[in-house]
Amino acid sequence: MPKHETPMLDQLETGPWPSFVSDIKQEAASRAKNERNVEFQIPEDVCDDLLGVLELSYKHGRTHWKHGGIVGVFGYGGGVIGRYCDQPEMFPGVAHFHTMRVNQPGGKFYSTEYLRQLCDLWEFRGSGITNMHGSTGDIIFLGTTTPQLEEIFYEMTHNLNQDLGGSGSNLRTPSDCIGQARCEYACYDTQALCYDLTQTYQDELHRPAFPYKFKFKFDGCPNCCVASIARADISFIGTWRDDIRIDQEAVQAYIGGELKPNAGAHMGRDWGPFDIQKEVIDLCPTGCMWMDGKELKIDNKECTRCMHCINVMPRALRIGNDRGLSMLVGAKAPILDGAQMSTMLVPFIKAEEPYDDIKEIIEKIWDWWMEEGKNRERLGELMKRQGFQKLLEVTELQPDPRMVQEPRSNPYIFWKEEEVEGGWSRDINEFRKYHQR
Amino acid sequence: MDYAEAKEKIISELSKKKGKTKFYFNDLAKILDAKPRDAKKIVNQLIQEQVLEFWSSGSTSMYGLKGAGKQAGAEGE
Numbered sequence: 439m440p441k442h443e444t445p446m447l448d449q450l451e452t453g454p455w456p457s458f459v460s461d462i463k464q465e466a467a468s469r470a471k472n473e474r475n476v477e478f479q480i481p482e483d484v485c486d487d488l489l490g491v492l493e494l495s496y497k498h499g500r501t502h503w504k505h506g507g508i509v510g511v512f513g514y515g516g517g518v519i520g521r522y523c524d525q526p527e528m529f530p531g532v533a534h535f536h537t538m539r540v541n542q543p544g545g546k547f548y549s550t551e552y553l554r555q556l557c558d559l560w561e562f563r564g565s566g567i568t569n570m571h572g573s574t575g576d577i578i579f580l581g582t583t584t585p586q587l588e589e590i591f592y593e594m595t596h597n598l599n600q601d602l603g604g605s606g607s608n609l610r611t612p613s614d615c616i617g618q619a620r621c622e623y624a625c626y627d628t629q630a631l632c633y634d635l636t637q638t639y640q641d642e643l644h645r646p647a648f649p650y651k652f653k654f655k656f657d658g659c660p661n662c663c664v665a666s667i668a669r670a671d672i673s674f675i676g677t678w679r680d681d682i683r684i685d686q687e688a689v690q691a692y693i694g695g696e697l698k699p700n701a702g703a704h705m706g707r708d709w710g711p712f713d714i715q716k717e718v719i720d721l722c723p724t725g726c727m728w729m730d731g732k733e734l735k736i737d738n739k740e741c742t743r744c745m746h747c748i749n750v751m752p753r754a755l756r757i758g759n760d761r762g763l764s765m766l767v768g769a770k771a772p773i774l775d776g777a778q779m780s781t782m783l784v785p786f787i788k789a790e791e792p793y794d795d796i797k798e799i800i801e802k803i804w805d806w807w808m809e810e811g812k813n814r815e816r817l818g819e820l821m822k823r824q825g826f827q828k829l830l831e832v833t834e835l836q837p838d839p840r841m842v843q844e845p846r847s848n849p850y851i852f853w854k855e856e857e858v859e860g861g862w863s864r865d866i867n868e869f870r871k872y873h874q875r
Numbered sequence: 876m877d878y879a880e881a882k883e884k885i886i887s888e889l890s891k892k893k894g895k896t897k898f899y900f901n902d903l904a905k906i907l908d909a910k911p912r913d914a915k916k917i918v919n920q921l922i923q924e925q926v927l928e929f930w931s932s933g934s935t936s937m938y939g940l941k942g943a944g945k946q947a948g949a950e951g952e
């Protein structure tokens with residue numbers, strides 16, 4: 439018999455998809471049984487009360503959570519998000535229901551042992567409910583009380599070799615794709631760079647002094663598995679400078695049907711025989727591929743590294759050998775003036791330890807944004823407000839055609855007097871010789 | 876400005892503001908009349924000494940004098 443009747447939540451379970459309601463009910467039942475005799479440090483019926491307060495919110499059409507709070511672990515300004523319920527008498531189990539963000543391991547690699555340790559800790563000192571993973575990438579622990587925070591933090595940092603992630607006006611937990619650990623498309627070691635920057639910028643991660651949130655995301659190639667281009671203030675996207683490597687024999691094997699396109703990923707249906715013209719060449723966004731007799735040709739200087747041809751024929755086409763990454767800046771979700779994708783700032787940079795060139799650019803961007811950014815203004819908004827030219831100035835980068843999305847989309851280049859030979863003054867008599875009044 | 880002076884200034888300026896107990900980092904940097912990076916060092920030390928405390932909505936962070944304004948249990952009243 440559930441503690442609260444939840445007819446509206448029950449309806450959510452009737453759809454075709456797995457339901458979070460069923461998950462929470464399952465955890466509620468498991469806590470009630472407590473087969474492993476866990477000494478729960480927060481109310482045993484926290485999950486029941488969570489369902490109860492959610493049902494009430496649906497009934498009232500309004501939230502019963504208060505906004506924010508003053509909770510955290512000592513010295514950290516992020517990683518804990520205070521949540522208090524405004525119906526604590528009805529739902530004492532969720533009177534405090536704080537969220538903790540845990541810095542996920544690089545590439546989200548876990549051992550089952552480590553996962554078990556996390557879950558055991560969270561059953562013991564929290565609600566047992568997790569979110570794997572939040573959209574920033576963190577492991578999210580949902581729901582605990584204030585006295586548990588330091589205990590959990592101690593256990594994580596001392597025994598699980600783990601840290602809290604970022605929240606608030608901080609550098610958020612950097613997140614990366616699986617990269618060279620498993621993926622042959624990776625143009626740099628995403629996990630090495632992600633880890634290095636996480637360590638270098640611990641202060642920025644834990645002590646909020648930015649105008650708003652700031653995100654780093656690392657994709658090993660333009661397939662963008664962590665969607666860095668859509669979500670990060672700085673997206674680090676792997677790329678290469680030289681030519682796509684072509685194995686002409688393997689190209690023929692794809693054409694002849696011996697190799698399955700897309701490594702067999704779309705085999706659930708019969709698409710007919712593979713047609714290289716239709717499925718690869720005609721879909722190249724820059725039209726830089728063609729067949730010359732039996733040879734596949736690529737005009738590499740026109741290629742934008744979109745990855746399409748490589749994804750379709752991974753055995754025949756490989757990323758180049760001169761690898762590094764592009765840095766794009768200013769992506770954000772749609773809170774103010776719509777969603778924004780990130781903009782090319784550094785077309786190519788080598789990703790080699792100790793990454794000093796990369797850090798130099800990051801810090802110049804921060805210096806500008808920390809000085810000029812308004813409260814709650816993302817980098818992408820500051821770029822719009824003060825202009826891309828200003829960003830080039832503060833990062834001391836030269837303009838490059840690859841920064842232009844398409845011709846004429848941003849035709850206004852303002853010259854400064856010192857950039858123009860002879861400045862603004864001219865000999866008016868000389869000018870009048872050629873131009874009438 | 877040395878640390879003791881900065882601390883005085885923050886405490887007196889923040890206690891002056893009537894009806895407002897949470898401040899953005901930028902507000903503190905302005906009071907200190909310092910570059911963000913220098914202001915951050917001072918603000919961090921004020922947190923360590925528990926003169927200031929963090930407030931967070933999850934997306935934004937703010938600072939307040941410890942114990943001032945609405946406290947944990949009484950948010951949003």
Ligand code: SF4
Nearest residue numbers: 615621624658659663
């Ligand atoms: S982003 Fe590229 S390198 Fe990283 S996992 Fe995806 S396909 Fe592989």
Ligand code: SF4
Nearest residue numbers: 722741742744745747
């Ligand atoms: S990576 Fe994209 S742009 Fe480059 S050759 Fe292949 S399909 Fe064309």
